[in-house]
Structures are given as C-alpha cells and as structure tokens.
Amino acid sequence: MDEREFLAERFEEQRTKLRAVAYRMLGSVAEAEDAVQETWLRLSRTDTGDVDNLAAWLTTVVGRVCLTMLRSRTRRREEPLEFHLPDPLVSSADALDPEQEAILGDSVGIALLVVLETLDPAERLAFVLHDLFAVPFEEIARIVGRSEAATRQLASRARRRVRGAPAPDTGLASQREVIDAFVAAARGGDLERLMALLDPDVVVRTDGGPGRSSRVLRGPKEVAEGAMLFLRFAELARPAIVNGAAGAVGIVDGRPVSVAAFTVRGGRVAAMDILSDPARLATLDLTVLDS
Incomplete structure (x- = not known):
C-alpha cells in the first residue's frame, strides 16, 4: 500500500465524523459534502509526516474550511432572509436512516441548528468544535485567529444562545x-x-x-x-x-x-x-x- 492509499484509507475512517462536523457548521448537506471533499484535497496535498494525530488534524481542517464557507455565505447574502431553515434530514416514520443516524450522532434537532444559524461564524465554529467535538480552545484559537481567552468567550456567547433553544421530549x-x-x-x-x-x-x-x-x-x-x-x-x-x-x-x-x-x-x-x-x-x- 503506497502513502496515498494509506491516507485515503485513514480519511475514509474519519469521513462520517467530518460530515457530522460540517453539517453542524453549515446546516447544508450539499455544502457539508463539499467541505469534506475540500478537506480530502488539502490532505492529499499535505506532507503529513509531522502530523501526530491525523483525526484531530482533519477535524480542525474541516472546521477551517467550513468557517471560510460561512464567511463567504454571509458576504453573498445581501438581504438576509427573515428565517433560513437548515437542510432537514428526513427518514421514514418507521426507522431512522443509518447514514443519517451516523451524521446526527447525539440528537441534532432542527431547533438546535436554527439557533446555530443565528450565530456569528466564529461563534458557531467555537461552539461546534469545542462543545460538540471536544476540540481544545488552543486549536480553535489558531483557526479563528484570536487569543485563547477570546475564543472561550466566543463559545460562551454561543452556549448562552443555544441554552435558549427548547429542549425536546425524548421518545x-x-x-x-x-x-x-x-x-x-x-x-x-x-x-x-x-x-x-x-x-x-x-x-x-x-x-x-x-x-x-x-x-x-x-x-x-x-x-x-x-x-x-x-x-x-x-x-x-x-x-x-x-x-x-x-x-x-x-x-x-x-x-x-x-x-x-x-x-x-x-x-x-x-x-x-x-x-x-x-x-x-x-x-x-x-x-x-x-x-
């Protein structure tokens, strides 16, 4: 197995997680797939010899890609819609689709995604990566170009907004x-x-x-x-x-x-x-x- 095949195999092991990160960041299935593909392209062009934890590296790269996409989306939207609904993931009433279940992981209801849509791109990144995927603030700070303390504040502001979303009944x-x-x-x-x-x-x-x-x-x-x-x-x-x-x-x-x-x-x-x-x-x- 050559190095490219090895990287491709390792990437496929992380694809579901990367899609989960991107979907929470972007609220769009198609854009999430684009972000994951861009992450693969960056991996294929990178010398990973000094990368100690490839899974963590890929998570931060897809976060960086999504942040760029969110900022570009904000600039393109001249007149913000009164309300923008993230892409829903729809399954039959009898059973959740296994692929969607893998993306959703712990319940990621529409109500949460709606709140995430209202956040500043950097706030959304800090909350998603730290609170949902346990990425250290030190790593997130490098992505957003702010101090670690400022990055903690981003996540804290996002957390306060998220707490306002209704907590659904289970079952x-x-x-x-x-x-x-x-x-x-x-x-x-x-x-x-x-x-x-x-x-x-x-x-x-x-x-x-x-x-x-x-x-x-x-x-x-x-x-x-x-x-x-x-x-x-x-x-x-x-x-x-x-x-x-x-x-x-x-x-x-x-x-x-x-x-x-x-x-x-x-x-x-x-x-x-x-x-x-x-x-x-x-x-x-x-x-x-x-x-």
Whole structure:
C-alpha cells in the first residue's frame, strides 16, 4: 500500500465524523459534502509526516474550511432572509436512516441548528468544535485567529444562545402521539383542542425560499389559526422522522410541498420549523417515505 492509499484509507475512517462536523457548521448537506471533499484535497496535498494525530488534524481542517464557507455565505447574502431553515434530514416514520443516524450522532434537532444559524461564524465554529467535538480552545484559537481567552468567550456567547433553544421530549412514540393529535385537531377545526396542544411560547418558522414567504409566527392563537389554514390546503400530512425527531411531510397533488420538524416539550408542541422552498425540497431524498 503506497502513502496515498494509506491516507485515503485513514480519511475514509474519519469521513462520517467530518460530515457530522460540517453539517453542524453549515446546516447544508450539499455544502457539508463539499467541505469534506475540500478537506480530502488539502490532505492529499499535505506532507503529513509531522502530523501526530491525523483525526484531530482533519477535524480542525474541516472546521477551517467550513468557517471560510460561512464567511463567504454571509458576504453573498445581501438581504438576509427573515428565517433560513437548515437542510432537514428526513427518514421514514418507521426507522431512522443509518447514514443519517451516523451524521446526527447525539440528537441534532432542527431547533438546535436554527439557533446555530443565528450565530456569528466564529461563534458557531467555537461552539461546534469545542462543545460538540471536544476540540481544545488552543486549536480553535489558531483557526479563528484570536487569543485563547477570546475564543472561550466566543463559545460562551454561543452556549448562552443555544441554552435558549427548547429542549425536546425524548421518545419518538410520545412525540408522534402529540403530533397526530395536533394534526387531527387542526384538520377538524378544533381551535380549543389545538391551542391546548401548544406550548405558551410556541413558535413556527417557515422558510419559503428567496422571493417567497418566509415568516415567523408566535403564540398559541396565531400558530393554531395558521395550522388550520395550512392543513386544510394540504391533502396529506405524511408522518416522517426529521433530524431524529417526529415530523411530517405535507403532500399536495401527490408531491411534497413542505417538510415540518416538530419540537415537543412537556407533551406540547413548542416549535415547528417548516421548509417549503420548492427548489430545496427538490434536492431532498424523500423516496424513503415511499417504502
């Protein structure tokens, strides 16, 4: 086995972890794959003779690549969307796709990714690498070009924001029970029952894509009225697993028009994050719902 084959083998051993880092950093499946590929290209051009820990080296390199991509994305976005939903990972309602499960690892719900989207690129990097992947602050400081103390502050600010995200109930069965009751109440026009299923601080965020409706609804009454209107329009709300939690895919005329990720807290719906951008929906693999 020559050196390139050896490096390729070692890289493949780390690919799943690198994809997991990149997905948390970028919130985009396609961009995460691009970041992992760029990491391989950098590895193939590097003399690794002085690299003591290749796994750690690859993690910091993919973090550096993602930071550059995030900063470029921020510069390109002239008018920020009111809300941008990260790419959801959708599986059938019966079982989580093994490849997606490997990427998600410990639960990485949409609610967490939504908060990460609001962070400054350097804050996001510091939080993801240190808090989720245990990279030392000393290493992260070199990536962001700041002192170790300043890097700790980046992670601390990010951590405070993340703590504000609703902590979901565990257990797909109990989540599904709440969501099924929510859908039934909305379809039946039972406003009182629907509001009883909503957390007092419930929030619904909808990403319709560039030039389309992207909005945020807050509070049980506004959310309940919006849910009844949408579910009368959608002919079917197909159960699914979205980022490891119970969710639904809206179907109209036999085609997907939305993917909804639910956050259930205390037996009530605390958040719904809905992707309805036709262009992005077309890139998702929803064939798993046909099985």
